[in-house]
Amino acid sequence: MANVGDIRQLTLKKIDFRVTGGSDFSRKTGKWEKENVPTSGVPDIKYTKQTEDVESVEIQVTGAERELVRDLANETENFDMAYVTARGDTYTNSGQITVTADSTSDGKMTLSLLVAGDWAAIVV
Numbered sequence: 001m002a003n004v005g006d007i008r009q010l011t012l013k014k015i016d017f018r019v020t021g022g023s024d025f026s027r028k029t030g031k032w033e034k035e036n037v038p039t040s041g042v043p044d045i046k047y048t049k050q051t052e053d054v055e056s057v058e059i060q061v062t063g064a065e066r067e068l069v070r071d072l073a074n075e076t077e078n079f080d081m082a083y084v085t086a087r088g089d090t091y092t093n094s095g096q097i098t099v100t101a102d103s104t105s106d107g108k109m110t111l112s113l114l115v116a117g118d119w120a121a122i123v124v
Contacts, residue, residue: 006086010059012072012097013079017059020108031118054113056100057083061109066102069109073099078116091119 007019033050036043061069072079075096082092095115102109 007057007083008086009084010057011080011082011084012069013075013081015065015068015072017061017065017069019083020058020060051115051117054115056110056112058101058108058110060107062107066104066107066109069097069099069111073097073111081113081115082122090122092122093117093119 006021010017010019031050033048035046035048037046059069073096078094078096080092080094081097082090084090093113093115094117095113098112098114100110100112
């Protein structure tokens with residue numbers, strides 16, 4: 001049984017891909033990473049903007065889809081991407097991908113999504 005937050009579909013450059021069962025996108029909830037920077041007096045706080053990158057998502061691909069994903073991984077311009085949860089929520093963004101694993105024996109590829117901004121929910 002699927003959890004409400006499980007990812008059901010990933011769309012990259014208007015091409016839909018099947019996500020393997022039970023996939024979940026671990027997204028950072030904070031916008032800023034904060035750390036103390038020592039000084040001769042009171043420490044300063046250093047702020048670093050966090051992006052909502054997705055570390056890995058596993059998709060099921062055919063041979064032709066595998067070639068499409070490889071082509072997308074070689075793109076140097078941001079393209080549209082979206083995902084749909086089991087509950088039907090849809091989120092969009094733009095960015096690029098890298099392939100972190102590719103298994104021809106079971107037809108699965110693992111991708112990292114490098115996004116240009118925050119994921120935006122589509123409200124219907």
